[in-house]
Amino acid sequence: MADTQSSPGTAPLIVRRQDYRPPDWLVPEITLDFSLDPVCTQVRSILTVRRNGEHDRPLKLDGDDLTPLEVKVDGQALTADQWSMEGGALIVPLSGAAHQVETLVELAPENNSKLMGLYASGGLLCTQCEAEGFRRITFFPDRPDVLSRYSVRLEADRARYPILLANGDPIEQGSLPEGRHWALWTDPFPKPCYLFALVAGDLACNADSFVTMSGRTVKLGIWVKEADLPKTAHAMQALKNSMAWDERVYGREYDLDVFNIVAVADFNFGAMENKGLNIFNSRYILADPDTATDIDYDGVEGVVAHEYFHNWSGNRVTCRDWFQLSLKEGFTVFRDQDFSADMGSAAVKRIEDVRVLRAAQFQEDSGPLAHPVRPESYMEISNFYTATIYNKGAELIRMMALMLGRDRFRAGADLYFERHDGQAATCEDFVRAMEEGGGIELAQFRRWYEQAGTPRVRALLTHDAASQTAELVLEQTVPPTPGQPDKQPMAIPLRISLFDRESGTSRGDELLMLTEARQSFLFSKFAAPPLLSINRGFSAPVVIETDRTQADLAFLSAHDDDPFARYEAMQQLMVNVLVGRVGGQAVDDAAVVAAIRNTATDPSLDDAFIAEAIRLPSEAYIGDQLTEVDPDAIHAARESLQHRIGAELEPLWRDIHARTQANSFSLSAAAKGARKLRNTALLYLCASGIEEGAIVAFSQFSAADNMTERQAALAILANGSSAEREAALDIFYNRYRDDALTLDKWFQTQAFAFHPDTVDLVEELGRHPDFTLSNPNRIRSLYGAFAGNQWAFHHRSGKGYRLVADCIIALDKINPQTAARLVPPLGRWRRFGEARAGLMRAELQRILAQPGLSRDVTEQASKSLD
Structure with a gap:
């Protein structure tokens, strides 16, 4: 793989997929010995290296911000002229x-404020190595196709760091002079260095166990600060549910004797799947009714499952390269x-997932940062942890x-798992396994x-009364996207159904390719023109264009037997009204009001689905339907329709x-x-005028016994300028000022608010004593949320951009x-x-003009201007 390092003052190098070549040297075994200290940690590594193929190239070990003290080969210390440094790497x-x-x-x-490599967080020492953080710990060929077995010895001050954790299984531990102690961990499974992890600190453990399908008992531990132990019960249950589900659905059994999770306050990602030692952003572990919303609970369950499932889809079978x-x-x-979906409502989960896809990935796909699911090049790999890659x-x-x-x-x-276990594989390997294991040909699907x-799919359904046939034409x-002006047709699976307008029944599902x-x-035996339900269950990530009327959509919103398609019909009803008014x-809007009334009073529907179906599309989603986005017109149209729905159905x-x-x-589904439905009703009730x-919203805020209802009421109040707004914000702040994760909600709620002065309020919050640039969660809660508030961020003054x-x-x-x-x-x-x-554009140019700008920001800003 090409070198991603660049010298100061030079343009960052571009890494290209086509330039991939196998590693020159393999490292089947590595022994690490850490003398841990926040001010000065020493790391001794012993690599067993093996030349890979016939070549005479030197050993190149990546490094970043490391101070080398010793270099040895086969036990002999090298002199200064026997090794060299090249762009941070040891040659x-x-x-x-x-x-x-040995180094x-x-x-x-x-x-280490970058929070990559070994860093300090809230009294802990912890690591984050994906994608290229291991080179900030020791010299190593830092690429995912170098797989090694690890033996790790940790040594630290016992009083300050009584718990010492690493990948794999614990082997030995002991005491040392001067109040220090040590622990030895080994991981018998070869892994890439991005999956290495260690944690040292004063932690308490929620301990449990799980018996695998073969009868092995696995010790489970969720490690947090002692005060946070009561907030870990949901995460532990999610972990055990995940382990059982992966056995039942995929036949995948956990393979080590222990599985540990550690929650840390400062983390760039949601969590990390390090083998046997998952490190989590604390927001995806800690939850109780007073501080976590239902969305937070779902997030904990989903992320715990995601990281656990990586044990096979990511760890046992890993990536050949970052492409x-x-x-x-x-x-x-x-x-x-x-x-x-299996743990809750499959219909609601699908709606939520598609909403995220459209909000993040569809926008990405239509902008300057569009890239394939398997990219062709990158300047900084961290920029490719995107909605396209994931969602x-x-x-x-x-x-x-x-x-x-x-x-x-x-x-x-x-x-796939059997063929590539213990290997670094490619996307092509996965598709080929699907072809061979599933008996299908996927050449075009690639x-x-x-x-x-x-992709955009235009669907036109016509009817011939004489032959009693219906013809569906799909185009x-x-x-075009950056670097790809001309595209070939895709293989698009579309679930469809045709409905009889009189009876409200359908012929059943069909899968069209x-x-x-x-x-x-062509479809036969239709005496009357049928009505099309298409992309049911959102069977393909495409934009569908049809000529269905508002009456057609209203019919489907009441009769479609596919939950997602029913939801989609309701959303399209609203979008048509809103886009029309913006124009x-x-x-x-009578059809919208009637459809919402019918849906909200339908006894066959559960509350969660009703809440999703009657929710207005976001301002950003409305903007995605337009050639040119007018934030003010979109906001006015949406507020007007929300008021009408609220007043008409008060x-x-x-x-x-x-x-x-x-x-x-x-946490029952009911x-x-x-x-969820109560909060939606409160929103419409307050929007009615x-x-x-404000009194009703404040009453819900004050009486709530859970964060879901409390924060929803606070968000509604934050949109206005009432005395209740100020009182609720003060109460919330004073109640949770010492709880960092919950205080993030206070910042986020104000940054998301449709308040006339949101821009000025965000500027003021950026100077708040509790705001800090050192914690990624706090940054996301204020500036990340604000950038997602289309109306406020795009204030015509440009102050939001600045x-x-x-x-x-x-x-x-x-x-x-x-x-x-x-x-x-x-x-x-x-x-x-x-x-x-x-x-x-001016702000992007100002960013790019900054001296010493990182590769990360340089790539994003320069591509955004191209």
């Missing part, structure tokens, strides 16, 4: 086929989505599963991995809000659904990876009018 010329290479380095964890990132992430997201990657797996059916998909997965962009286009630019499908048309909202009040806290709206750009510039010096994730909203300037576009 050692070696003759012969195999050697033992001793020094590093300072407490100064194959979706091999592990797309597959594992699909697996965790299926798990969550669209999961949709590719879902389409294959749909085409194959459950049993043949399982056969393909079994073949284009989903190669072509960026969201597909894939829009659209493989050409234009195809037609200045006098669009009748008695209904009062009734629902009262009916769902007697709901003692539990209780969660009731809370009733005089006591606020985010200032944050990026300041944060880049501390944590480039988190800074880079704030750039994409500025890169959507092409979708806006020239005035706003010019202001966004």
Whole structure:
């Protein structure tokens, strides 16, 4: 793989997939010895290296911000002229086929603000090595296709770091002079260095166990600060559920004697699947009714499952190179989505997943940062942890599963795991296993991995009364994206059904394969024109265009027997009204109001589905339907429709809000659904304009026995300027000021608010004593949330752009990876009018003009301007 290092003052190097070559040297065994200290940690590594193939190239060990103290080969210390440094890497010329290479380095964890490698967080020492953090710990060929067996010895001050954890299984531990102690861990399974982990600190353990399908007992531990132990019960149950589900659905059994999870406060990601020692952002472990919403609980369950499932789809079978990132992430997201669907409502889970896909990935696919699921090049690999790799990657797996059916998909997965266990594989390896194990040909389907962009499918259904036939004509286009102006037709699986307008019944599901630019499908025995339900269950990640009328959509919103299609019909009803009004048309919204009334009073529907179906599409989603986004017009149209729905159906909202009040806290589907619907009713009730709206919202805020209802009421109050708004924000802050995760909600709620002064409020919050650039969660809660608030972020003054750009510039010096994730909203300037576009471009240019800008931000900002 090409070198990703670059010298100061030079342009960052581009890494290309086509340049891949196997590693020159393999490292089958590695022994690490850590003398841990926040100010000065020493790491001694002993690598057993083996030349890979016939060549005379030297051993190159990647390094970043390391101070080398010793270099030895086969026990002999090398002199200064026997090794050299090149862009942070250690170069050692070696003759012969195999050697033992030993290095001793020094590093300072407490100064590591990048949170990559070994760093300090809340009194802990911990690691994050994906994608290229291991080179910040010791010299090593830092690439995922070098797999090693690890033996790790940790030594530290016992009083300060009484718990010493690493990958694998614990072997020995003991005491040392001067109050120090040590522990030895070994991992018998070969793994890439990005899966290495250690944690040292004063931690308490929620200990449990799980008996595997072969009868082995696995010790489970969730390690947190002692005060947080009561908040770990949900995560532990999620872990045990995940282990049982992976055995039942995929036949995958856990393989070590222990499985540990550690929650840390400062983390760039949600969590990390390190073999046997998962390190989590604390927001995805800690949960109780007072501080966590139902969405938080679902997030804990889903992320715990995701990281556990990686034990096979990512660890036992890993990636050959980082271009194959979706091999592990797309597959594992699909697996965790299926798990969550089995644990709760499959219909609601599918709606939530598609909403995330459209909000994040569809936007990515239509902008300057569009890239294939398997990218062709990158400047900084951290920038490719994207919605395309994860969420669209999961949709590719879902389409294959749909085409194959459950049993043949399982056969393909079994073949994949068996064939590539202990190997670094590629996306092509996965597809080939699906073909051979499932008995299917996927040559054209591979284009989903190669072509960026969201396909658009135009569907036209016509009826011939004489022959009693209906013809469905499908046309597909894939829009140009950066570097890919011309696209080939995709293989698109579309679930469809045709409904009889009189009876409201359908012929049942059919799976159509659209493989050409234009195809037609003929259906017989239709005396009257049927009505089309298409992309049922969201069978393909595409945009569907039809000529269905508002009456057609209203019919489907009441009769479609596919939950997602029913939801989609309701959403399209709303979108048509909103887009029309943004365009200045006098669009009748009576059909929307009637459909919402019918849905909200349908006794056959559960509360959670009703809440999803009657929810207005977001302002960002409305903007995605337009050629040019006008944030002010979109906001006005949405607020107007929300007011109409609230006012027209006010008695209904009062009734629902009262009916769902007697709901003692539990995580049952019924209780969660009731809370979701109650919050939706409160939103519409307050939007109706009733005089006591703020009082009703404040009453819910004050009386709530759970964070779901409390935060929803706070969010509604935050949109206005009432005295109740200020009181609720003060109460919330004073109650949770010492709880960092919950205080994030206080920042986030205000940044998301549709308040006339949100821009100024966010600027003020950026100076708040509790705001810090050192914690990624706090940054995401304020600036990340604000950038997702379309109306406020795109304030015509450009002040919102300047606020985010200032944050990026300041944060880049501390944590480039988190800074880079704030750039994409500025890169959507092409979708806006020239005035706003010019202001966004100016901020991107200002960012790029900063001296010493990181690779992370440079790549995102430069691509956003191209």
